[in-house]
Structure formats: structure tokens, C-alpha cells
Amino acid sequence: MSHRKAVWGIGCLLPLMILLSLLIGPTSLDLTTIFDDSVASQVFWQLRLPRLLLTLLAGGVLAITGAAAQSLFRNPLADPGLIGISAGAALSAGIMMVLLGSSVYWLGGLMLPLAAFGGGVLTTLLVARLSLTMQGVSVTNMLLCGIAINAIALAGLGGLKYMAADQQLRQLSFWMLGSLNHSRWQDLLVLLMAVVPVLWLLPRYGQKLNLLLLGEQQASLLGLDVMRCKRVMILLIALGVGAVVALTGIIGFIGLIVPHLVRLMIGPDNRRLLPLSALLGAALLTFADIISRILVSPAELPVGIVTALVGGPFFLLLLTRRQRELRVC
């Protein structure tokens, strides 16, 4: 598929999803009444719109950081969720929430995103260190590292549940499943501050990530300051994933599926892959959110369950394809 067709396709899909997301819900909404002083207006401004914005930002950031992580690790399976970055961020934010109790909203709600960011940086560094062998990045080490970190984080979050008070328990539970319910305007503002640099800077590193795909030695020989580039990438990925995880909990597989789909459409050139992944990620998470709201309406499923239900089989499919390729080789 040509680049132009992909842009058109995603460009049409995104507004469609945005419109559907605003219209679909337990309360039917007439968009002509949103400026009136009505229930519909409140539903639109206080519930649907902030939720939509959170969904778009979360989907976009998860997908673009997934694409960047795959190039950084030179491996198409390196999703921040799978390799433990999201879990590390969630554990760190969970600890902060239970330890600080209601004081967690100090600093204008910045504490949780900061904690999640810290956890994200630490786990990314850990994965990077453990997966690097003499022969380059070891996929096995990277995925095993992800399994270990996910297990530790899950155990940690489970332990925190015992320590938590009722209110905290509910918050913790939503984290472990991934939900877009927590969308207030003030939280969105915090998220926006964290993810604007990510969405702005990552696409600018497209060509540098392309060089990294040639191998670190070759990238260095082509004039790239490899260490600096890797450091910036790790910080941006952790910042993006941390900020999203602090608000939505762990929403898996968006960072894996979306870059894969975009790569199938336009190839692996990061200059185009990164921005298009962000757009498609926003569209697909919005779609998953719509599904999560209508499946058990008027209640709703945590969106993490929907993405995992679709993403899990997709990941298995990728693994079988990879195995077949290896057998052919």
C-alpha cells in the first residue's frame, strides 16, 4: 500500500471513531444540544469529551512509544507492555498511591505520573541492560526479562491490595485491568504536559531510529551519537508510557499491534511509521473503548480486557509466523 493511501485510510478512520465515541453510550446524545444547559451538555463536556481525549492521547502515545521501542531494541516484538515497562511504571505508581494515600494528589496530581515515569525509566534501563549480549539484542532475554518484571509487578500490586484502604483498592484494581474511566480535565492537563514532548520529539527521531536498525556500529559510522540517541529514546518512551499508565493503568498490546499494522501498510521507515502509528493507535484504542462500552452496556468492561482479547491472539499469530520464518531460514 502506498504511503498516501495509508494516510487517507487512517485519516478517514480517526474522525469516524471520534464521532462514534462521542455518540455511543448509555445516554443518547444529540450533538446539537451540547451548548445548551442540559444533561446532554454535561454528559458531553464532563464525560464523553475528556474520555475521548484521554483515549486518543493514550492510544497515540502507546502506539508511537511501541514503534520507537521496537526500533530501539531492533525487534518487532518489543512492546512496552510485553517487556515490562508498563508494569514497572504501574508498580511504581501503585506504591506511591498506597504509601501516600490521599496526599498522592499533591503537586497538582503530578506525583503519580512522576512515579510512573521513574518506574518506567528504571525498567527500560533494566531490560536494555539484560537483553544486550555480545551478539546484540537478545529477544529471548528481552521477553524473559519482561515476564520477570511483569510477574514482580503483579505480585507487588497484589501485595499492595492487601495494604490498601477501600478507595485505594478500587483504584488499584482499575490499574491492573486498564481503564479509560479516570478522565477528568485536570488529569488530562497533566497527561498533556507529559505527552506533548513525546508526540512532538519522537517523530523527529525517525531517521535516527532507522540508522539504529542497521546496528549500533553502523549507526555510529553513519554519524549518529548512539549513546545519546538511546538515552533520549529511553526517556521519551518511559515518559510517554509512564504518564499514560498513571492515568489508565496497563492497556496492553496497542504498542505491539499498531506499529505492526502500519509497517504492513507502508514499510518500516520510522519517519512515516511513528506519526502514522500515533494516529492509528488513537483510532484503534477509541474503537476498543467503544466496544468496551457497548459489550456489557450500561456497565462497561475495562478497555485493557478488550485490547488483551484482540492483542493476545495477534501476538500468538506473530510468534507462529516468526517461527515459520526461522524454520525456512
Place this chain on the structure above:
Amino acid sequence: MLKLSEVCLTRNSNHLLTDISLTLPAGEITVLLGPNGAGKSTLLGLLAGLQSPDSGCVHLKQQSISEIDPPLRARFLAMYTQQQPLNFPFRVAEVVALGCYPLMLSPDLLASRVAACLAQFELQALAQRDYTSLSGGEQQRVQVARVLAQVGAECQVLLLDEPVSEMDLKYQQLLLQHIRAVADSGVAVCCVLHDLNLAAQVADQVVLLQQGEVIEVGAVATVMTAAKLSQLYGAAVTQVVSDPWPVFVSGP
């Protein structure tokens, strides 16, 4: 001209390179010969500034190679390394275009340079193919074409680590012609080869490397003799022809 002075490198108490002094003259092709593990790739890595020596220095025109800013160094020096871990499905033309990154060309110039480099290695028919679907020899041609795409007007050094290991005879000869043309334009070329006959055919200067030490440097006629090569590789080498360049066969 690239110059190494009294370079030593030790890793984990292994002496990888010991007291090496060497000059790669501009406009000449230097061929590094030596058995596996002799330190040839390590030496090329030092020449390229990929790692720094424990002692001694590597100078490109009176400036230490490791002190040159990476983007500038990439315009002065290009290198083909043995390991090419690219496993994402780029098209062949895109891979070659990545080689032009340091040159900062306009889109038009980039397209014409990529087309020229593809043509040099008869890769036009593969230009739109997925790189990961190519055979080993084809991938090597693409990577060599990418490295040669980096050799612009400012380039002074070209380093090649076993660039023909997977190529068939035709492309081996083609590559030798191209690196001769690069050398003729004033670039210092250094190439690691295992094929003695290719080495004898193309080298202006031959360096024999054994266990991290340079044991001899000189012209083909003086350095590449059956006795010295047999001693170097620890295996019998016989010279069967001497003109216009020596031809060797392995065995007594």
C-alpha cells in the same frame, strides 16, 4: 591518510593488539591478511574510531579520530562491518539511501545517488524488493553499495571488513574495480580479505597480522610469498603463478 602510532588494546587481560604502527596512504589499497582471531576486525574498529586504544593514537590528518565529531567523521570515513543485523523489511533502495545520511543531500540528489549506487552493483532489479527476503550474497551487495554511497567528495578513508565473503566471482571482481576507482580518487582504502588471490590482485600494500601484532608490511611481491603466507596461516600455501600478480593454492 590515516596513521596509527604504537597502538595497544587489551580486553579482559587478552592482548588483542600489541604495539601497532601503520600508515594507510591516500590513494592506495591496503589489504590486511591474517588468520581468524588475529585482530583484523579489531584493528579496523580502531581505525574507524569505534573504540579507543589503551595506548597509542589513531590520527586522520593530524587529528585524533576519536575527537572528530561523529557526523563529520561519517563524511570523512566509511566502513563496511561484518555484522549487518538489519531484520526489518526495508526496501533495497531505502537501505542504500541510509548510506547517504551523512551527506545531507537534497531529495533529487539523493535519488540520483541511490540509483547510481544500485547500478554499480547491478541491484536495479532488486531496488523495490524487501531486504530481508534476499539471499546472503545479495544482502552483502546491498550493504556494500550502502557503504559506498557514503563515500562522498569529502571522504578520505574507506574500510572494508571481508566485503566479498558471500559474493560470487562476478561481484567480487566488480567490487574490486569499484574500490580501485575509490582509491584512485585519493581515498585511503583498507580491506580485510581471506582470498589471497584477490588480495594479490588488488593490494598496493599488504599487512600481515598475527596474534595482534603486525609481522610484515610491504608491497605484494615482497610480502606475499608462499613461505610467509604458510607461516602466517599455519597451513601450506603454494605459489603457482607469479605474473602479473602471484596466484596461490592451498596445500603443498
